[in-house]
Amino acid sequence: MCAAERDDGMTAARIAALLGAFRPGDRALGASELARRTGVPKSSVHRLTGHLVTQGLLERDGTAVRLGLRLFEIGQLAGRERGLVDAARPYLADLREATRNTVHLAVLEGTEVVYLDIVRGPDAPALPSRIGGRFPAHATAVGKAILAHSPASVLETVLAAGLTRVGPRTITAPGLLRRQLTRIRDEGVAYEREESGVGVTCAASPVLDATGRARAAISISGWSNRVRVERVSPAVRTAALALSRALP
């Protein structure tokens, strides 16, 4: 082993795999589990995690390691939309205050939405969404709101990947999705009724840049049998419009 030249690229790939091996709910992982999840040989796991601990990207937790606070700090600077998250926070807080439901801020990445911020409301269901989490765009109100205000190529990418069913009423027919997106473009609000999961209803509105293209979307989510989305959708739309104006 000593004779072989280590490839920077392989080391970078292994480090990325180790950092990416942690899942929500994991507290700390041992070398065996990391080796199993990443395919990196256990001896290399030991060596690399040692280096990453030295660099502060991982922290020791007994004989295991966990993601370090330094990664949280770096992560806060990451993502092209940091300014968006900071600017959106008061609008999300106000929307939660006004509706008592959970509010989401999301961006589109490929065929999925990524949640950049979530503020849970006292009247809302305990949704499994989490900040930094992903979900198929076509099955969410935020996803549809963004798709309706994106170039055609963006929608084609989503359709080409196939519209998987993730909830009782997920839209899986391309034609149906296209028609709904046209309506969303006219109204400025997207709805989701049990398309991402059972019993949940959402209303979302896009955050637009100066060219009218969606850079993100905000939504409120509530129990289908409790929230009247048509009644709260003006609040979502107002917040999205205000946030769009407030952004550079």
Next chain:
Amino acid sequence: MCAAERDDGMTAARIAALLGAFRPGDRALGASELARRTGVPKSSVHRLTGHLVTQGLLERDGTAVRLGLRLFEIGQLAGRERGLVDAARPYLADLREATRNTVHLAVLEGTEVVYLDIVRGPDAPALPSRIGGRFPAHATAVGKAILAHSPASVLETVLAAGLTRVGPRTITAPGLLRRQLTRIRDEGVAYEREESGVGVTCAASPVLDATGRARAAISISGWSNRVRVERVSPAVRTAALALSRALP
């Protein structure tokens, strides 16, 4: 240590330096700037950033690179207190709603507090604090709230590092800090009056674990000439007590 292990360590150190080179406000950095900030030779910067782009940890932005959304996602899973942040969110939102001031959630790391969450209030000053940011613990209400409920060794570490002045009224005398911490332990609330900066006043209360040790603190921050901290401190204390009970 053989050549391969030494190379791994250097590559890991360089990767950590590159990821850590980004500062708040940076959008994207070019190879020259990254080389300047990290001391990594420019050719190595090119090669390593290429690998990190392949791994999704960095993203290309023209000829420059920025921290990737993947790092934001990983960062969200990082830090020993992820459960705390998620559990605290509704309490912070409620406190903001009740006081209309900015609320902070922070933990102690060595001699500094790290802000894990911030929700800005409509009546509050535009504070420079940001999520993932750090600040000297002795000069903040959250820091003093945590120090007052931490083992003596924790305070000694802070005192040994020296109490730097960061605001007009920062406490720089160890005896004065000790006396204030004793009072904070009795009352359950810490105040900060222009100690972290001009014109700002805060009230904070610790989030305690089952042994009575502070694992974090929450605070509200407002303009010194507008907020009567004594009036809002019961709200902070109530929120902190409720959150302490809600945590496992």
